[in-house]
Amino acid sequence: MITFMNNSDSEEEPCNERTSLMSAESPPVPSYQDGLQASEAGEAQAHRKRRAGSSRSPNNIAGGEMSGSGVPVRESVLENEEEELTLKYGAKHVIMLFVPVTLCMIVVVATIKSVRFYTEKNGQLIYTPFSEDTPSVGQRLLNSVLNTIVMISVIIVMTVFLVLLYKYRCYKFIHGWLILSSLMLLFLFTYIYLGEVLKTYNVAMDYPTLFIVIWNFGAVGMICIHWKGPLQLQQAYLIMISALMALVFIKYLPEWSAWVILGAISIYDLMAVLCPKGPLRMLVETAQERNEPIFPALIYSSAMMWTVGMAKPDTAARGPSQQTWDAAEDGREHLRSPSHAESQMSETRSPVPTTRPVTALEELEEEERGVKLGLGDFIFYSVLVGKAAATASGDWNTTLACFVAILIGLCLTLLLLAVFKKALPALPISITFGLIFYFSTDNLVRPFMDTLASHQLYI
Amino acid sequence: AGCAAIALGPAAALLLLTVAAEPLLLIVLLAGAFLWLLSLLAASLLWFVSVRLSGREDAALLPLGAAAAVLLQELCRFACFKMLKKADEGLATLSEDGRSLISLRQMAYVSGLSFGITSGVFSIINILAESAGPGTVGIHGDSPYYFITSAFLTMALVLLHTFWGVIFFDACERRHAGGLGLVVGGHLLTSGLTFLNPWYEASLGPIFILTLCTGLWAFSTAGGSFRNILKCLSCK
Secondary structure, three states: OOOOOOEOOOOOOOHHHHHHHHOOOOOOHHHHHHHHHHHHHHOOOOOOOOOOOOOOOOOOOOOOOOOOOOOOOOOOOOOHHHHHHHHHHHHHHHHHHHHHHHHHHHHHHHHHHHOHHHHOOOOOOOOOOOOOOOOOHHHHHHHHHHHHHHHHHHHHHHHHHHHHHHHOOOHHHHHHHHHHHHHHHHHHHHHHHHHHHHHHHOOOOOHHHHHHHHHHHHHHHHHHHHOOOOHHHHHHHHHHHHHHHHHHHHHHOOHHHHHHHHHHHHHHHHHHHHOOOOHHHHHHHHHHHHOOOOOOOOEEEOOOOOOOOOOOHHHHOOHHHHHHOOHHHOOOOOOEOOOEEEEOOOOOOOOOOOOOOOOHHHHHOOOOOOEEEEHHHHHHHHHHHHHHHHHOOOOHHHHHHHHHHHHHHHHHHHHHHHHHOOOEEOHHHHHHHHHHHHHHHHHHHHHHHHHHHHOOOOO | OHHHHHHHHHHHHHHHHHHOOOHHHHHHHHHHHHHHHHHHHHHHHHHHHHHHHHOOOHHHHHHHHHHHHHHHHHHHHHHHHHHHHHHHHHHHHHOOOOOOOOOHHHHHHHHHHHHHHHHHHHHHHHHHHHHOOOOOOOOOOOOOOHHHHHHHHHHHHHHHHHHHHHHHHHHHHOOOHHHHHHHHHHHHHHHHHHOOOOOHHHHHHHHHHHHHHHHHHHHHHOOOOHHHHHHHHOOO
C-alpha cells in the first residue's frame, strides 16, 4: 500500500555556523554557549543540581564537566547583558517548540474524537503483517512483538538506504523521493481526510469544489515546503502533514503493536543518534564534513533566517548554507524523522544595546534561528496522544496526562540539548514518560477519579 | 458550556493575563502540572493497592484515598517549592544584578495556579464530556444540580490551590510552620467537606467561605493591603 516509509533525517550540527557566527565578536564560542547553557540552566527543572555558591568569576570558562546530571554554570565576561536575554530566549525557544507540538496534538485528538473513521479497524499496513485478532494473550503479544520487529527493520533499512544515498551524493534521487512522498501526503491523504470529515458532519461537497480546494491546498503546500514561503504558512503545513501522518498510523496500527512500536522506536532513536555507528549519526557527521545542511526537508524549524547581503567576512563561510537554508528547508515529514532536536541559537543582536560596534548591516541581518525538531517526533508524539484519546476508556484524563508527560519530556530533552550541544534524540524521554503515564493513568488513576467523581468528591 | 466557563473561566483568565506572556512562567506551569499528576498517580496507586488488599468495596476506602491524595499533593507542592527555590537561585546567579527574572512570589503564584488548573481540569473534564452527550441528570435519584455544583466546586478548588500555593511558598520561605499546617489543614477540610455532597448547603457554602478567607490571607501574605488596593484603583 503505502510505500513511502522514509527515514528522514536529522539536522546538522550547527557548530560551523555558530563558530563562524561568533567570530565577529569576542569572546569566542564557549561563552556564547555559556549563555545558551545559562538560559537552559535557568529554566532547568528536575535534573538541575546547582553548585551552590558558584560565584561569578570573570573569564571563567569552565570545562564541560557535569556533576551528575547537573548543569555546569559557566560565567561569561561580555555577554552579561545578553545573558538575561538568552535566558529569556532559551525559554522562548522551548515555548516555540511547545506550540507546534501542542497544535499537532490538538488537531489529532480533535479528529480522533469526532471522526469515526480513524478509530475503526480497517485492515493493516503491510508493515505489520501479523494480525492481533488472536484469542490468547500470549499469541497476541507475540504477534505485536513480531510486528514491531518487522516495522523497525523496515525503518532501519530505509534509514541505511538514505544514509548511503547521501554518502554517495545521489541528491537528485533523495529529492525526488521526498518530493514524491510529500506529494502523496499532501494530495491523497488530505483527500481522504477531507472526505471523512465531510462525511462526519454530513456536509455535501461537489467534485469540482473538492478538486479546486485540494489542488490549491496541495500546490501551495508543495511550494511552501520545498521552496520558499512565509514561515507561518510553512509551519502550518508541516503541522498538518504530521497530523495526517499520525492519523494514518493511529488508524492502521493494531493496538498492542502500536505501543510496542512506540517503545521500540524510542530505543532505536536513542541508538541511531548516539551510537558511533548509528546511521543517523553518520548522516550528521557526513553533512558536517561537507559543511552543508543535511536536507532541505523533514525538519520543523521555529524560526527562519532572513539573509541580507552581508559584508562581514565571518559570515562568508555561512553564505552557502544560508542560501539553502531558506524557509523551504524545513521540509516535510515522513514516517520517521530521526528525531533530532537541535538548538540553533544565534545572536539576537538588536534588542540590546551592546558595547560592540553594531553596524547597520548587522542589524538588518537579524536572524533568530530557533530550535529545530524533526517531523518524526511530531508524528510519534501525536500518535501517542492520539492513541490515548482513541483507546483509553478514561478518555480525557489519560489524554491530558500523556500530553503533559510529553511536553515535560520535550522540555527535558531541550535542556539536555543545551547541556550537550549536539544532535539529540527527542523521542526517548518524552515517549517513555508518555507511555508510563498512559498505562498508569489508564489503569490506576481512572478508577480512582471515576469513583471520586461519582460521589462528587474533590481532592 | 456554561459549566465549563464557570469552572475554568477564572483559571483561563488568570492564565491569559499573567502567564501567557512570559515563557519561563509557562514552563513553571508545566512543571507544576507534572508534579500534581505525579501526586495523583501515587495516590491512585495507594488506593488501588489498598482496595485490592483489603478486598472491600471501592467506595469504602475513598476517605483514605482522598486523604492520601491531599497529603501527597501537599508533598508535591513542597517538592515544587524546593525545585523552584533552586531555579530562583540559579536565575539570580546568572543575571547581572543578582535578581532573577521572575520572583519567587510569581513562581509561587504560577505553581499554585498550575496545581489548581490541573486538578480542576482533571475533575471536570469527564463531567463536561458527559454533559455534552445525551442523558438526564440525576435520574437515579441523585441531585439534578450535579453539573452546576461540580462547576462551582471546581472553580473554588482552582482558586484555593492558587491561594494555597502563595501561602505555602511564603510559609516555607519564612519557615513558618503554622502556615504550612493551616494550608494542609485547609486542604483536608475542603476535601472533607466535599464528602458532604449532595448536601450542597453544607459543602458549597463553607467551601466558598474558606476560599474567600484563604484569598484574603494570600493577598496579605503577598504584601497586599487595603491601602495598596486604594492606590491601585486610583491609578497612582
